[in-house]
Amino acid sequence: MGLAPTASTNPADPRLLGRTVKRIAFSAPDIAKRVHELGDDITAAYPEGELLVLGLLKGSFVFLADLVRQIRRPLQVDFLVASSYGDAMASSGTVNLVYDPETVLAGKHILLVEDIVDSGRTLNRLVDVLRTRGAASIEICALLHKHIAKELRHPTRFVGFDAPNEFLVGYGLDHAEDFRHLPYVASLA
Numbered sequence: 560m561g562l563a564p565t566a567s568t569n570p571a572d573p574r575l576l577g578r579t580v581k582r583i584a585f586s587a588p589d590i591a592k593r594v595h596e597l598g599d600d601i602t603a604a605y606p607e608g609e610l611l612v613l614g615l616l617k618g619s620f621v622f623l624a625d626l627v628r629q630i631r632r633p634l635q636v637d638f639l640v641a642s643s644y645g646d647a648m649a650s651s652g653t654v655n656l657v658y659d660p661e662t663v664l665a666g667k668h669i670l671l672v673e674d675i676v677d678s679g680r681t682l683n684r685l686v687d688v689l690r691t692r693g694a695a696s697i698e699i700c701a702l703l704h705k706h707i708a709k710e711l712r713h714p715t716r717f718v719g720f721d722a723p724n725e726f727l728v729g730y731g732l733d734h735a736e737d738f739r740h741l742p743y744v745a746s747l748a
């Protein structure tokens with residue numbers, strides 16, 4: 560008994576809840592190639608010291624899993640969960656960590672892995688919080704960057720792709736929790 564076809568460009572993809580892909584923004588092979596390159600860049604950027612790769616859940620889980628397997632040096636992995644915020648929290652400038660990493664951050668090189676940088680608010684706040692923990696360095700790696708953020712306080716050192724200003728799903732990115740498992744990144748029709 561065979562599995563359903565998994566061709567990433569199949570407009571009748573059974574994963575899509577009956578919806579169709581408007582556009583595949585980044586195909587699975589394109590992503591794999593770029594993640595391999597990012598792994599090389601990150602490996603070269605950390606010649607020494609302890610590296611802790613911190614994935615921001617949930618959106619980074621697919622990207623992080625592929626990325627860490629392309630980094631050829633010792634590292635540890637942990638995750639954090641930031642609360643979603645509404646307008647009230649946006650004005651308060653605080654971010655709540657719903658899950659705080661158990662791993663000690665002090666003295667380590669932290670690589671914060673995010674799925675997509677949109678307004679940049681999440682990262683602005685998270686990096687501020689993490690900066691109080693005594694890390695040796697904090698850098699950001701994002702699969703996608705929309706380059707529309709007005710006030711990014713912390714530059715994204717490692718970027719997979721410049722993203723179109725469309726709502727994207729797949730490879731970890733969701734719409735109302737659906738479509739995270741697509742092996743490609745797409746906008747929906």
Ligand code: IMP
Pocket residue numbers: 618673674675676677678679680681682725726727728732733734
């Ligand atoms: P920011 O704080 O506005 O940069 O938002 C970042 C978060 O919003 C990402 O981690 C995603 O979870 C979500 N997000 C932003 N743009 C998209 C998109 O195009 N598709 C899916 N999720 C998105």
Ligand code: MG
Pocket residue numbers: 615616617618619674675
């Ligand atoms: Mg996210």
